[in-house]
Structures are given as structure tokens and as C-alpha cells.
Amino acid sequence: MASCSIEDVLAKAEKDEAEKLKSITVQKDLDLEFDPGHLLAFDKNRIDTREFKGNNREDLLRSLARENTQLLINELWKLPTERVKDVIVAKLPEPTTPLPREKPPPKPKPPTKWEQFAKLKGIQKKKKTNLVWDEVHKEWKRRWGYKRAKDDTKEWLIEVPENADPKEDQFAKKNMAKKERVAKNEFNRLKNIARAQKIKVPGMGLAPTSRQSKSELAQAASVAKISNASVGKFQENLPKEKTPRNTGKRRKFQPVIGDFSGERQKQLDLLKLMGSKKPRLDITKAVNKQMREEDMDSSEKKKKGPGKKGRKGNMSGKGKGNFKGRAGGKGKVPKGKGRKPPTKQGKR
Amino acid sequence: MTHSDGIVRPKTKRSKRFLESRAPKLIENFKNGMIIKGGNTSETVTQALKDVYALKKPGAVLYKKKNIVRPFEDSTALEFFSKKSDCSLFLFGSHNKKRPHNLIFGRMFDFHVLDMFELGIEKFVSLKDVKKDKCPEGTKPMLVFAGELFDTDNEHKRLRNVLTDFFCGPRVSAVRLAGLEHVLHFTALDDKIYMRSYKVLLKKSGCRTPRIELEEIGPSFDFVMRRSHMASDDLFRSAHRRPKGVKPKKKKNISHDAFGTRLGRIHMQKQNLDKLQTRKMKGLKKRKGEITADATSPKLPRTDE
Numbered sequence: 001m002a003s004c005s006i007e008d009v010l011a012k013a014e015k016d017e018a019e020k021l022k023s024i025t026v027q028k029d030l031d032l033e034f035d036p037g038h039l040l041a042f043d044k045n046r047i048d049t050r051e052f053k054g055n056n057r058e059d060l061l062r063s064l065a066r067e068n069t070q071l072l073i074n075e076l077w078k079l080p081t082e083r084v085k086d087v088i089v090a091k092l093p094e095p096t097t098p099l100p101r102e103k104p105p106p107k108p109k110p111p112t113k114w115e116q117f118a119k120l121k122g123i124q125k126k127k128k129t130n131l132v133w134d135e136v137h138k139e140w141k142r143r144w145g146y147k148r149a150k151d152d153t154k155e156w157l158i159e160v161p162e163n164a165d166p167k168e169d170q171f172a173k174k175n176m177a178k179k180e181r182v183a184k185n186e187f188n189r190l191k192n193i194a195r196a197q198k199i200k201v202p203g204m205g206l207a208p209t210s211r212q213s214k215s216e217l218a219q220a221a222s223v224a225k226i227s228n229a230s231v232g233k234f235q236e237n238l239p240k241e242k243t244p245r246n247t248g249k250r251r252k253f254q255p256v257i258g259d260f261s262g263e264r265q266k267q268l269d270l271l272k273l274m275g276s277k278k279p280r281l282d283i284t285k286a287v288n289k290q291m292r293e294e295d296m297d298s299s300e301k302k303k304k305g306p307g308k309k310g311r312k313g314n315m316s317g318k319g320k321g322n323f324k325g326r327a328g329g330k331g332k333v334p335k336g337k338g339r340k341p342p343t344k345q346g347k348r
Numbered sequence: 349m350t351h352s353d354g355i356v357r358p359k360t361k362r363s364k365r366f367l368e369s370r371a372p373k374l375i376e377n378f379k380n381g382m383i384i385k386g387g388n389t390s391e392t393v394t395q396a397l398k399d400v401y402a403l404k405k406p407g408a409v410l411y412k413k414k415n416i417v418r419p420f421e422d423s424t425a426l427e428f429f430s431k432k433s434d435c436s437l438f439l440f441g442s443h444n445k446k447r448p449h450n451l452i453f454g455r456m457f458d459f460h461v462l463d464m465f466e467l468g469i470e471k472f473v474s475l476k477d478v479k480k481d482k483c484p485e486g487t488k489p490m491l492v493f494a495g496e497l498f499d500t501d502n503e504h505k506r507l508r509n510v511l512t513d514f515f516c517g518p519r520v521s522a523v524r525l526a527g528l529e530h531v532l533h534f535t536a537l538d539d540k541i542y543m544r545s546y547k548v549l550l551k552k553s554g555c556r557t558p559r560i561e562l563e564e565i566g567p568s569f570d571f572v573m574r575r576s577h578m579a580s581d582d583l584f585r586s587a588h589r590r591p592k593g594v595k596p597k598k599k600k601n602i603s604h605d606a607f608g609t610r611l612g613r614i615h616m617q618k619q620n621l622d623k624l625q626t627r628k629m630k631g632l633k634k635r636k637g638e639i640t641a642d643a644t645s646p647k648l649p650r651t652d653e
Contacts, residue, residue: 023553038516039523042508043494047537061544062562065533068492069548070560076528077557089522099513100587102379102436103372104458193355299422 024074026067034075037095041072112192370434374591378518379455381408382435384426386442387416392449393441395474399567400439402475403515403532403545405485409433419452420575423461431459437514447574453510457579457587464577465507467541471570482565483530483547488517490528490548495536504536506578526550531562541571 033042043064051060079090111119118125131140132149141149158170212220222244226232237243254263358364369377381404383397401410417425419440426438436459440452447468454464475482491512497504515532528548535542545566550558579587601613 019554021555023559024555024557038512039488039490039528040512040516041490041492042498043492044496044499045494046496047494047535049538058564061533061535061542062546062564064494064535065492065531065544065546066560066562068494068533069490069531069546069562072490072492072531073528073548073550073560074557076523077525081525082522084522088525090525091522092520095519097509097512098588099509100455100457100462100584101589102376102457104586105374105589105591106372190355295422295424299424302422 026070032071035096037093041068043068110196378407379437380435381437382433383410383439385414388443389441390443392472393443396472397441399475427459430456462579463510466574467571468574470572473568475567478565480565487530489530489532492533497536503576539573543569
């Protein structure tokens with residue numbers, strides 16, 4: 001008797017459970033694929049097209065949506081939850097659908113000249129305090145910037161050193177020196193960037209500076225002379241100008257017997273280069289560059305073309321519509337991996 | 349401005365932050381979308397663009413002016429816009445006799461077009477035509493895709509990826525369970541795609557998981573697939589390439605079994621079993637001269653050492 005009642009109780013309990021779960025269970029042929037990280041569900045089941053063509057399309061879609069959403073909610077309720085400020089929150093896992101990135105991952109920047117030197121010498125960066133104690137004003141002041149501790153510009157008295165000209169303006173000299181330091185710093189910064197991006201910087205004497213010495217001007221003149229197709233061979237001399245004979249690169253040769261391992265490495269590298277099948281010219285990159293230039297040319301022409309037909313004021317003249325692609329894309333070589341050229345659309 | 353990022357230095361902290369947010373990063377920002385009108389747009393298309401903008405706010409910009417652009421022929425204008433507004437997703441709407449009520453969903457990689465899908469609107473019910481209470485702006489929607497076409501056909505697979513990218517909200521680590529109010533349902537059937545947007549009502553059921561009732565709000569579209577431009581496989585793969593810092597480092601030699609206990613592996617060097625130090629059983633030690641005694645009567649080893 002007791003066993004019957006136990007069985008009955010168990011059966012009843014099971015039935016109750018089933019009743020409870022009836023409202024949230026959904027019958028499907030194939031299980032759905034879930035991506036809780038993106039709150040995504042994908043239903044692969046076949047949809048009956050015959051039912052669809054009737055009038056109750058919206059109802060069918062709605063019931064389908066209800067079932068799928070119910071399954072997704074069931075899945076989401078299985079996630080671990082926690083309480084954050086009297087709100088129940090479910091922790092989402094990492095999303096599984098792979099979505100492409102917006103931009104390529106950042107490239108590591110090559111070290112600057114100072115960074116290379118510091119690495120070589122083992123110089124560590126020392127952390128400096130923000131504030132420095134100023135004895136004169138007896139308070140803590142900034143190390144640099146507005147109202148700094150030792151402010152050179154606020155000096156009202158500069159002693160003239162013994163070997164300097166007494167009529168020279170020391171204040172002006174100080175200002176000039178500061179400007180020169182700033183300019184030198186800027187120049188070095190730009191050189192670092194140019195080295196990082198491998199852009200060629202114009203050589204000495206060609207970039208105009210304020211005061212050029214005789215030698216700099218002479219160098220600039222000689223460089224200008226050889227900058228034509230025949231390398232200055234047929235260029236006539238100015239009156240009183242002498243043709244310089246000892247120009248040209250001085251070739252430095254390695255000593256005949258010296259660095260054995262270096263020489264060995266060089267020979268092996270040469271052999272490897274000769275033996276490799278990789279072509280020196282990256283065809284895809286070259287083709288892409290060519291295609292992009294052609295596209296830009298053709299778009300320029302198209303821009304001019306419709307304009308001539310006189311569209312009444314619909315000419316995209318204001319801000320957003322105006323295409324000034326040249327400004328942005330002028331010096332830009334397509335970075336990134338060599339892409340295959342995009343396929344032209346066949347169907348129009 | 350971005351390609352001369354070293355040369356033009358930002359003068360204020362605010363501009364520096366702005367440039368840094370636009371620079372390529374290990375873990376990227378949420379993708380923004382730009383919604384552009386074409387040379388000629390119909391009433392349906394403008395309303396559709398406004399509705400999608402409402403769905404995708406605040407991660408979207410709606411351009412008010414018309415732009416005479418043909419994305420499938422020349423995408424340089426779109427690329428320029430995306431560079432200016434730092435948006436990698438776009439939606440372009442246009443209308444002409446050949447392609448009425450046209451929407452082009454697309455995305456970019458490195459400011460060049462990756463994928464584009466042209467969908468024509470056949471039926472459209474706008475947000476303002478449905479007079480019901482809507483969800484608040486910016487709720488992360490649940491996305492459901494139905495139909496085996498989304499799994500079998502390559503174009504539909506890619507379209508599913510693009511739509512996920514477009515409509516999924518910002519990446520969050522946790523979500524409030526009561527706040528799951530919005531669901532977007534896409535059904536693919538016979539070359540048509542039906543998009544419906546519902547508000548989710550969580551009703552009491554007997555157990556912890558609630559029962560769902562749906563109420564239709566929001567725009568509903570009946571799309572038909574027209575042209576598409578998919579990225580080549582290697583470009584698609586290079587767009588997915590993750591830098592080394594992002595991948596979680598796998599801890600070696602640690603595993604979990606079915607019960608959740610942590611198991612570890614230790615790798616030992618080869619041990620010389622002859623020279624192994626074991627417990628000393630002095631009783632078993634061979635003594636000199638006691639050969640026969642050992643053979644006949646082995647002494648019992650003492651166990652309590």
C-alpha cells in the first residue's frame with residue numbers, strides 16, 4: 001500500500017512539473033543555435049511555404065517569433081546571475097559569432113632615436129614628481145607649465161659674462177636660443193616620424209632655413225645643378241663658378257679579411273634571396289594602387305561631367321555632400337595586406 | 349588628419365582623446381552606422397531610414413542631405429564619409445524606376461568597403477503607424493534569425509552576419525534580465541526576408557523562467573534580395589585577424605573534469621628506479637653469510653616503521 005502511494009506521489013509530482021514547464025517549453029524539430037553573448041538565436045527549421053501564402057502571414061510570423069524568443073529566453077535564464085544594487089543581472093559569456101573588426105590591429109611603432117640609444121645604454125625612465133619645492137616662494141610649485149618653480153623667463157637681471165660683447169642684448173640672445181632649441185626639437189621629432197613611416201626627407205641645404213652658410217648654399221646649388229635628366233652633364237657654368245671635381249659618393253669598402261661570420265651571413269642571405277621563389281615586386285599591391293588611381297581619376301571626371309548639365313542647385317555644394325577626396329587620400333599608399341582587386345559587378 | 353597623426357599634434361587633452369578614440373586599438377569601439385540618402389528618395393525610403401536610425405540610436409548618424417552616389421559603381425564617396433564620421437557601417441537608401449525603394453546595408457574595414465547588400469522594400473509599416481507603447485531608445489535587442497536559407501546559401505549567411513553587426517547593440521558583459529524588452533526577428537523564405545520587431549512581455553509561468561508574449565511594435569519590412577557585393581575570402585579573414593593581446597592566454601596543464609574539480613599535470617624527468625629511495629625494510633636487507641637462511645625462512649617485514 002505504501003509503495004503504491006509513493007509511486008502515486010512521484011507520478012503526481014512529475015505531472016505537476018510537466019504542467020509547470022508546459023507554458024515555457026516549445027517543440028522544435030531541430031534545436032536552435034544560440035549565441036548568448038550577442039543575444040542571438042538562429043532557427044534552422046524549415047518553414048512551410050504553403051501556410052505562408054495565406055492571409056495569416058503576420059500571425060504565422062508572430063507565432064514563430066514567439067517560439068524562438070521563448071527558447072532564447074530559456075537559454076538566457078540559464079546563465080549565471082548576480083545581484084547588482086537590487087537588480088538581478090545575468091552575466092553574458094563571450095560572443096561566438098565572429099564579427100569582423102573595424103580597423104586593422106595597431107602596428108607597433110619603431111623606436112625613436114633616443115629610445116634606441118636608451119635601450120643600448122640601459123637607461124631607465126625615472127618617474128618624476130609633479131610638484132617641486134620652491135625655496136624662493138616657499139611653496140610647492142609645478143615642475144613645468146604655468147607658474148612653475150624655476151621660471152627662467154621671469155628673470156629681470158642677467159649678468160653679462162666676461163667674454164661676451166657688452167653691447168649685446170642678453171635677453172634677445174636668450175629668446176633666440178630658446179627658439180632654436182624648440183625648432184631643433186621639432187625637426188628631430190619629424191625626422192623620427194619620417195624614419196618610422198620610411199618617408200624620404202630632403203637633404204641638407206634644400207630645405208630653406210633662416211641663415212644659410214656659404215657651404216650650405218654651395219651644396220644646395222650643386223644639388224640643384226645635377227637635378228635634371230642628364231645629371232647636369234650639359235649644364236653650363238655660371239661666370240666664376242668652378243666645376244667641382246671631387247663630388248660623388250665615397251665608397252666605403254669592408255676590409256678584405258675581417259668579419260668572417262658577417263661575411264658568411266651575407267653570402268648565405270644572398271643565396272637564400274636568389275633561391276627563393278618570391279617575386280621582388282608585390283603584384284597585388286601594385287595592381288591595387290593602379291586601380292585606385294584609375295578609380296579616383298574616373299570619379300573626378302564623372303564629378304565634372306554631370307555638373308556641366310546644370311543641375312539646378314542640387315549640386316552637392318554644402319558640407320557633407322561635397323566630395324573632397326583628394327585632400328584625405330592624397331598621400332595615402334594602401335596599407336594593409338595586398339588585397340585581390342574587387343570584382344566588377346556583372347549584373348546591372 | 350589621421351594619416352598625419354604624428355605631424356599634426358593635438359594641442360589640448362580633449363583633441364588628444366578624440367584622436368585616440370579614432371585610432372586603431374586592440375579592443376575596438378562600438379561600430380557606428382551612417383544613414384545616407386541617395387539622389388532620389390521616395391517617401392517610403394525616407395521613413396524607413398528614419399526608423400532604422402531610431403533602432404540604431406545612439407550609435408548612428410543620419411545625414412539629412414541627398415548625395416548622388418552609386419555605391420556599387422564608385423564607393424570612394426562612402427569611404428570618405430566613413431573616414432570623416434568614423435562609421436564603419438552604412439545604410440544607403442535610394443529610389444529609381446529600375447530599383448524602387450532600395451536600401452543598401454554595408455560595412456567597411458579600414459575605411460574600404462567590405463560587404464554590401466542591396467535589399468528592396470516591398471512592404472513597410474513604419475514606427476508611427478503602430479500606435480503602441482514602444483521600448484526605450486538604446487535597449488540592446490535580441491536577434492532571431494529563422495529559415496534554413498540563412499545557413500545554406502552563402503549570400504544569406506553573409507547577410508546574417510551583416511545584419512547582426514548592424515543591429516546588435518554595444519558589447520556588454522552583463523544584461524538585466526527584466527530589461528530584455530526588444531526582439532528583432534528575421535525570416536528568410538523564397539528569396540525574401542521578413543523583418544519584424546516585437547516588444548517582449550514577460551509573463552508569470554510556474555517556474556523561474558517567464559513565459560513570453562509578443563506585441564508588434566516598430567518597423568516591419570518585407571525585403572527582397574537584389575545585388576550584393578561580398579568581400580573576397582582572404583580580405584574577410586584578414587578583417588577577423590585578432591592581435592596577440594586580445595586572445596585569452598590558455599593556461600597549460602590545467603583541466604577541469606565533469607565534477608568541476610581542477611586537475612593539473614606535472615611533467616617529471618625520467619627516474620632511475622634502481623636508485624629510488626623507498627622505505628627502508630631492514631628485515632629484507634641481505635646480510636653477508638646468510639644466504640641459505642634467507643632462502644629458507646624469509647623474515648616478515650616490520651610494518652610499523
